Amino acid sequence: MKTLIVIFFSCLLLTTTSFAQEPLFKKLDFIIGEWSGTGSDFGNSKSQINSEFLPVMDGKYIRVSNNSQFEPTDKNPEGENHVDWGMISFDESRGMYIYRQFNNEGYVNQYVLTDSLTNDSTLVFDTEIIENFVAGGKARLTIKKI
Numbered sequence: 031m032k033t034l035i036v037i038f039f040s041c042l043l044l045t046t047t048s049f050a051q052e053p054l055f056k057k058l059d060f061i062i063g064e065w066s067g068t069g070s071d072f073g074n075s076k077s078q079i080n081s082e083f084l085p086v087m088d089g090k091y092i093r094v095s096n097n098s099q100f101e102p103t104d105k106n107p108e109g110e111n112h113v114d115w116g117m118i119s120f121d122e123s124r125g126m127y128i129y130r131q132f133n134n135e136g137y138v139n140q141y142v143l144t145d146s147l148t149n150d151s152t153l154v155f156d157t158e159i160i161e162n163f164v165a166g167g168k169a170r171l172t173i174k175k176i
Contacts, residue, residue, distance in 0.1 A: 079099075081097075096115075117130055127142070
């Protein structure tokens with residue numbers, strides 16, 4: 031009887047181990063790396079953007095860092111610097127990717143990857159919680175592979 035139990039647990043362990051080796055962030059692989067580009071805000075102020083998406087802690091998370099330097103405008107002659115840091119994780123109990131983003135303006139976004147709006151080249155994250163922002167406010171982050 032002990033031999034059967036040992037064999038059973040060995041098979042269970044092998045099955046669990048091979049399942050655990052599936053890439054956790056396969057759907058997000060294309061965003062990994064360092065990126066730079068340009069953008070604009072709602073008032074059409076142009077910006078230079080530098081972003082970084084890097085696996086950390088043995089690949090259990092993706093660390094995100096964004097820095098957008100906006101050019102001076104009539105309303106803001108010194109320009110503006112937006113900085114946000116965050117982590118993307120996978121919530122196993124919900125079966126969802128979660129992105130927690132901390133902004134230098136003092137608000138915190140918690141996004142979920144919306145699978146119904148996602149394909150192989152587009153990722154859509156919608157907020158489910160925003161701290162220190164307008165009550166009922168929403169945000170969407172869309173990343174497109176070009």
